Amino acid sequence: MEVWVESVDVVDQRGFAYERVHGGTSSIQNPPGGKGNPVGWPTRPGAGATRPMTGIDLPQYIFVRWQSLAEPQTYNVRIDIPERVRQEMLEPREVYCAWRDAHVTQYRKIISIGLAPGGVAKAWLNGGCLESIEIGRFEGAVEPKGPYGGKSGGAYYRPPSEHAQHYLDTHSIPFDSW
Template sequence: MRRLLLALVILALAGCAAGSSRPRLPYDYWYVGIGAPRFMEVWVESVDVIDRRGYAYFDIHGGVVAYNDKTPGWYDGGGKMMPASNVDLPETLFVRWQSLVEPQTYKLRINIPQWVRDEMVKPQRIYCQGSKSWETDYRKIVSIGMAPGGIAKAWVGGPCLSNIEIGRYQAKVDTRGPYEGKTNGQYAWPELEPESAAYIEQHGIPYESW
């Protein structure tokens, strides 16, 4: 009986500890967005996060990105979203992606400044065009745009709030190639979409635009 009671006490304490480890945020989760300039096809292998508690979360986002509708032009925030559930505010982001128009594989570490985390928990009263009403909104979206040459930018924004640029970065080439060298050099798909291929054949890759 004593052993049973001890086990129950340990379980109860463990439950309390687990509950206290949940991030204290004014919303259930924040989001990661991924995107790229139009026609500059990208496949994201992984987005990993270290939050401000020092906890690491792997593969919280990836796959096909969203593309802007400008040609040429920079993708300027938002994009294909994924919630970072039960993850506290980001301290560091790690991104691995395939730039399929080159093709090349890149890896990047993004250190998130404190002002970004401050911005993510600052309530702002704003008229939201989507709902046609006044709302309290937060900049709870951290988005990453990736372009050929390993150039990346990051923004923080909200559903009804504008995006603020966090920074512009130069990624490193991952000499192991796609998927850390586990696919014998094979990229996510071997051929570009016809529209992308036609644009690049006519205009080339506009490296200077980002």
């Protein structure tokens, strides 16, 4: 289901806050012709629409505000990053990368966040050819000010795409699948 990310804010383990480190289009897995099934999360979540964040220490909290274009509704969520996840980010792992046809050392240094209607977010720790590790599932809250903190007069980023709108017209949103 399509979303628009208004902002991603990070508080690192030193307590430093970094506002609006990311936002905009969310990378979603669109099948050809938009004929996929939006139920549930992918079995192998990708890195998504990444953005390097230099100078930020390991994350302690990540805050995301997004627009669920399917509903439409604006949500915000706080994602707590446990110590075990921060420790995993520091561990080098030997792995075979099929696309490189080589054994390499990699780190799980990418946090992917899935965003769904109903204010549900799920986070994974990823790293190149390494298997993803689930960090957790998080319940967001409706943003009472609406899109853009109330500065857009209630207007959302855009309506759903043609394929997404067709799905919404012919199916209900599968809220319980996330």
